Amino acid sequence: MSNTLPAPLPVAVVTGGARGIGLAVAQWFLAHGHRVALWDIDGETLRKTEAALADPERVLALRCDVSQPEQVALATEQTAATFGRIDALVNNAGVAVFKPVGQTTFEDWQHVLGTNLNGPFLCTQACAPVMRKTGGGAVVNIASISGLRASTLRVAYGTSKAALIHLTKQHATELGTVGIRVNAIAPGPVETEMAKLVHSVAIRSDYHDVIPLERYGTTEEIANAVGFLCSANASYINGQVLAVDGGFDAAGVGLPTLRKNAER
Numbered sequence: 001m002s003n004t005l006p007a008p009l010p011v012a013v014v015t016g017g018a019r020g021i022g023l024a025v026a027q028w029f030l031a032h033g034h035r036v037a038l039w040d041i042d043g044e045t046l047r048k049t050e051a052a053l054a055d056p057e058r059v060l061a062l063r064c065d066v067s068q069p070e071q072v073a074l075a076t077e078q079t080a081a082t083f084g085r086i087d088a089l090v091n092n093a094g095v096a097v098f099k100p101v102g103q104t105t106f107e108d109w110q111h112v113l114g115t116n117l118n119g120p121f122l123c124t125q126a127c128a129p130v131m132r133k134t135g136g137g138a139v140v141n142i143a144s145i146s147g148l149r150a151s152t153l154r155v156a157y158g159t160s161k162a163a164l165i166h167l168t169k170q171h172a173t174e175l176g177t178v179g180i181r182v183n184a185i186a187p188g189p190v191e192t193e194m195a196k197l198v199h200s201v202a203i204r205s206d207y208h209d210v211i212p213l214e215r216y217g218t219t220e221e222i223a224n225a226v227g228f229l230c231s232a233n234a235s236y237i238n239g240q241v242l243a244v245d246g247g248f249d250a251a252g253v254g255l256p257t258l259r260k261n262a263e264r
């Protein structure tokens with residue numbers, strides 16, 4: 001009889017995991033044999049999600065505002081104490097404020113940058129030492145196509161996502177040397193509560209027009225890409241940005257007349 005204990009299940013931290021893309025990412029990890037810590041500012045939705053997942057052995061739900069250093073430190077401590085390790089961190093928590101430059105208040109700016117940029121900085125800094133103890137891991141930052149190119153009304157959101165893409169490269173450069181790969185996903189439009197909030201009917205139809213696949217992405221399609229980047233199949237990928245956007249970034253805006261003449 002062998003005395004070897006079974007290997008502990010790997011652990012993924014997903015910020016903003018109570019709903020939308022974060023929840024789909026958590027479900028990907030659960031389906032692929034991980035334990036999952038969901039960190040989210042929205043305690044009520046988080047409790048409902050925890051109950052719906054109904055897997056107390058493998059799911060830890062923690063209320064945490066990722067823009068607050070003390071809350072991130074506490075969530076990291078609680079995750080490490082409960083699960084004993086962290087193998088993957090998905091910096092997904094994000095907020096969108098779409099306003100003209102002149103109407104974007106300093107509070108709006110701070111709120112968006114605080115969540116979308118300070119959050120990933122703080123969470124990566126807190127989780128990296130825990131990852132190192134078990135030989136390294138992977139971080140995936142959820143940026144956006146709005147971070148790849150500028151567009152109207154996104155002075156705060158677009159800037160936060162462009163900065164997050166650069167932060168990804170900074171972290172990849174330093175943390176790669178200790179076995180932590182850091183990559184980013186730049187999703188195109190995805191059907192979630194956030195999209196419902198900021199995409200009007202007209203915006204929706206414009207997106208259908210300029211995306212070669214002529215549709216929004218699903219949360220599962222984003223989760224599949226995140227899961228891949230965290231897996232051993234991506235073991236030599238570090239510091240990259242993968243647009244998961246139906247071809248939006250590749251095609252550019254293009255001319256409506258020429259698009260209409262495209263082969264069907």
Ligand SMILES: NC(=O)c1ccc[n+]([C@@H]2O[C@H](COP(=O)([O-])OP(=O)(O)OC[C@H]3O[C@@H](n4cnc5c(N)ncnc54)[C@H](O)[C@@H]3O)[C@@H](O)[C@H]2O)c1
Nearest residue numbers: 016020021040041042065066093094144187189190192194
């Ligand atoms: N939906 C899209 O079209 C789209 C496109 C590109 C990028 N993204 C990005 O994907 C990520 C997820 O977006 P989504 O569409 O699922 O949005 P969502 O609003 O449905 O979910 C975001 C989650 O993050 C949580 N959150 C917000 N602020 C937080 C904070 N300070 N601390 C902890 N949790 C916080 C919310 O409570 C929510 O559960 C965001 O970073 C967003 O910018 C979304």
